[in-house]
Amino acid sequence: MRAPITFEEFVLYFPTLSSVPGTQINENRLGGQAMPETPAIRSRIKHLLVDALHLQGLSPANIVDDAPLFGAGLGLDSVDALELVVAIEKEFGIRIQNHEVGEEAFASVSALAAFVDGRLAAAGNPNAGT
Amino acid sequence: MRGPDPDPGAPRAVVVTGLGAVSPLGWGLGSLWDGLRSGKTAIGPFDRFDNSGHRTRVAAQVDLAAEPERPSGKPRRLSIADRFAVAAAREAVARARLNLDDCGGRTGVYFGSSTGGMLETETYLEALLAAVAGRGRPPATSLLASQQHSGPGDAVARDLGIGGPVQTIATACVSGAMAIGDAVLGVRRGEVDVAIAGGSDSLCRLTYAGFNALRAVDERPCRPFRGDRAGLSLGEGAAALVLEPLERALARGARPLALAAGQAATCDAHHMTSPHPEGLGAAAAIRGALAEARLDPSDIDFVNAHGTGTQLNDAAECAALVAVFGDEAKDLPVTSTKSLVGHLLGSAGALEAVATILCLLHGEVHPMPDDGRSDPGIRLRLVVGPPLRLPQARHALSTNLAFGGANAALVFTRHGDQDPAR
C-alpha cells in the first residue's frame, strides 16, 4: 500500500480541487454561522468510512471527530475520497458537485458532518441538525 | 541530426502501407482527415445509450447510419465495436492493396480494446434483470456472443481470412498503441510477414459512468492542456494499420506511408487511476521509443499527445515531455486528437497513430479547438485554431498513458509524400 499522502498532496492529487486555479473554497457555503451539533450524522459518516472504504479492523467508534481523514491518520487517497462522495450522496440523498468537494468539507468527520448537515438543512430535510 | 540511416545494429525497417479508420468524424480515412484539419470537435450530445441519468451528457459518437456495408457472417452476433474494427481493417487492407489470398496465412492481427462488446452485454443484463423481476422476456443470448475484448480483433481476422497469430491487448488506454508496438515487433522477428494492427471500442454505460464516478469527465467537450480543463470526453471508433517489412513493401510495389521507427512500453507502478505526477513512466517510454528509432529528442517535429483533458494526465504528460525535450519542449508543437474525437480508450492509441501519420503525410499538424484559456504551467507549443503547416516534418511522436499506469510511445517517420486519403 502506498504511503499515506500529506494534505497538500491530497489537494494536488484530487482532480477537482486544482481544476480552477484561484477559486477559494467559500466558507460562506457552510452558511457563515455556527452549525448545530450533528452527532447522528457524524456517527453515520464514521460507519460509512469503515464500510465504503473497507477499513477492516477499524471500529467506527475509534475514528476521532476532528482528526484529518487524509494523510497520517487513515491513509486515504483520492479514490477513497471519491468513494466517500458516492457513499455520502447515497446515504444522505444529496448531490455533491465536483467543485464542492474540498479541503474544508473533507478535512475531518466533523467538517464532513457539518457540510452534510448544511445541505440537508438547505433542502429542508428533517434529518438536519441531528 | 541523425535519422534512420542504414545501421547494422538498427532494427529491421517496418513500414505502414495502409490506414483505415472509423471515428466520430466519419467512416473512412477521408472523413477523419477532413475533420481533423477542420479543428471542429465531434464531441457533443449523443444517444448510444440513454445518458439522462449520468453526470454528464456529451461524448463523441460514430454515426451508425453512415456505415457503408455490413460485415458478412451473423451480423446479430457482432458488436458495434466489431463492426467498427472490420470496417477500419478492410479500408486499411484495401488502401495497402494487400492481397490476403496470397499471404493471409502469414498475416497476423494485433488489436486493442478496453470493453469489447460491453455495450451489448449491458443491454442483455438490463433485460435479464428485468425478466427475472417479472418484467419482460429473457433477452437473446446472441447479445453476449461477442462480449469479450477479443471480439473486434477476432472479427477482423475472420472477416479477412487471417491464418497467422491473432491477439488482443486490453491494457486500457494504451491498448491500441501497444497493439501497434507488438505488431512492429512481430514483423521484425519474422513471426508474420504482414501485420494488421489497430483497436476498437464503442461507447458504453460502464466506462461512461465509471469515468464520471472518478469525476474525470468534463461536462463540456474536453480541452486538453488548457488552463480551465475539467476532464476528459469519451469517444468511440476503430483504426487499423497495415505493417510489413520495408523490403517486402517495395518488392510488391506498395507505397510505404511511414516508417514505424520506434516503440516502447512502460508502467508507472504508482497508482491505479492517477499517473505519476512527474510522468516518469511516460518519459521512460518516450526515451525508449526514441532510442529504438535511433533519434534524438531534437529530431521530433511534433507530438500527438495522449492529452485527455484531465488536470492530472495533462500535467503529468507535460512533465514527461519537458523531462525528455528540455528547453525545446516550449517550441515543440503538440496536439491532442482527443479534443476532436474524444478518448477512444482501447482504440485511442491506434486512431491517434493514424492521425499522426496523416499529419506527417500532409505536412500539417491538426489543431485543437481554440477553446479555453492557456495554462501557464503547460509550456508546450499547443496547436490551437488553424492547422500548423510543417511541410518539412519528418519524425513524429505519439504518446499514450493508461489507467493503471501503463505508458506507450510510438515514433513514426514520414516516407513518401502522396495524399493517402484520396
Added chain:
Amino acid sequence: MPRWCSRATEIRILHAETVITGLGTIGPCGHGREALAAAVAVGKPVVAEVDRGDGLHREGGARLAALVGERDVSRWVPASAARRMSFPSQLVVAAARMALAEAGIGATEAGGPRVGVYLSTTFGSGLSTEKLLRQILLEGAEAAQPFYFSECVANAPAAQLAIAVGARGPNVTLTQRESGPLLAVARGAQAVREGRVDRALAGAVEEITPLLHALLDRFGALARAGGARAEMSRPFDRWRDGVVAGEGATLLVLEREDAARTRGARALARMGWSGAAFDATATVSDWGDGYAPLAAVLRAGLDQTPGGTAGIGAVVSGASGARRGDRLEARVLRAAWGEAPLPPVLVPKAVVGEFGGGILAPGLLALEGAPFGPAPWFTEPDAEAGVTPHGGGARETPSRILFTGLASGGAAAWLVLERAS
C-alpha cells in the same frame, strides 16, 4: 513465388535462452503446487456449487464451478493492500509473490524498469464489473462506485501487480480467451529473450462469479447434468457437452538462463518453441473446423524442436469438454503427428476447469514427473475426435511437453517447455 508470400507455414520463435525459475498458483485445488499436485494425482474435478440465489440462472442449467475455496491470501497480500483490490488482483499479487519466493527473488529486487508483467484474463474482475453494472442499471449511473470501475478494467490485476512489486517495464494484459495464457507466457519470454526486460512475470487469472456462471450457462458453454450423466468437464469424451468454469491465478517468473545461473537459481523449465495461428472458419463464439492449417503450423514448429513430434513426451492439452473445441484440438493433434502415435495427452482442465490459465501449473508439474491420475469423468472415446486422454497409470517423466490452447473465436497458441538440466 516471392519468399514473403509463402504458403508454407514456418517456425515461429525459439526461446532457447529463457527459463522459468518460479511458479505461483492458487486455484480450486488450493494454494500452491503441492495442493495442485495432490489434486491432479487423483484426477477428480474440484468443483463446488455456485450460489444461484440471485435467480439469474436458468432452470436445469449448470450448477458447478471450479472455485477457489480458500480465499484468504493474507499470507501474501496484507489486508491494508487488499482493501483496494478485487479478488483477481489479490490472486495475481499472491501468486506472483509465491513465484518470486520460489525463484529466490526478494522484495527489494523484485521490481524496477527491467521487469515486465504479461498477464492473460478472459473476463477480468467479474464481480467488480457486475457490481458496477448493477449500480448503473438498477440504481442509476450516479450510484457507480469509483473502486469498482478501477478494478473492473481487464488490466487492473496487472496494474496492481506492478504497484505491489514495483515492476516498471511493459505491463501487458492479453485477452485472447483460451489462447491467452500461452500467449502471455510467450510474449513475456520474447521480451526477456529480445532484451526488453530482464525478468517477466507471466501468467493468467480468472474469477468466476455467480452472474458470470449464469451467463456462460445461458450461452450454452457449460456442461450440464443430464440423464445418468453428472455435470462434468469431459475432454475428448463422446458425451462431452461443455466446460466447467474455473477460477484462480498462475504466475511464472521468466528470466534469461545465464542470469538465473549467475543467481544460483534453479530453473524449473526452459522455454522452447512457441507459436500462434488463427482458424478463420471459427464463428464469433465457437470453434471452427480448419484443423489442417493449424496442424501445419504446429508441425512446422515441432519439426524445429529437438526430436520433432517424437521428442514431445506429453501433451498438456487445453481441451476442456467443449464439443467443437475438443474436436478441433484432437484433429489438429492427430494431423500434426500424422501416422505416429500421440504421446500421453493430459487434460488438466477436467480437474481445474476452463479459464484462468489452468494448464500452466499442471504442465510444469508434469515436467517434474508429477503423476496424473485416472480420468473418472471419461466414459468413451469420440470417433470424431479420435483422442483418448491419459487415464492415469505409469507414465515416463517427459523431458519436453507441448501446451495447446485453441480459443473460441479462432485463435490458437502452442508452447513447448523442456526440462532444464
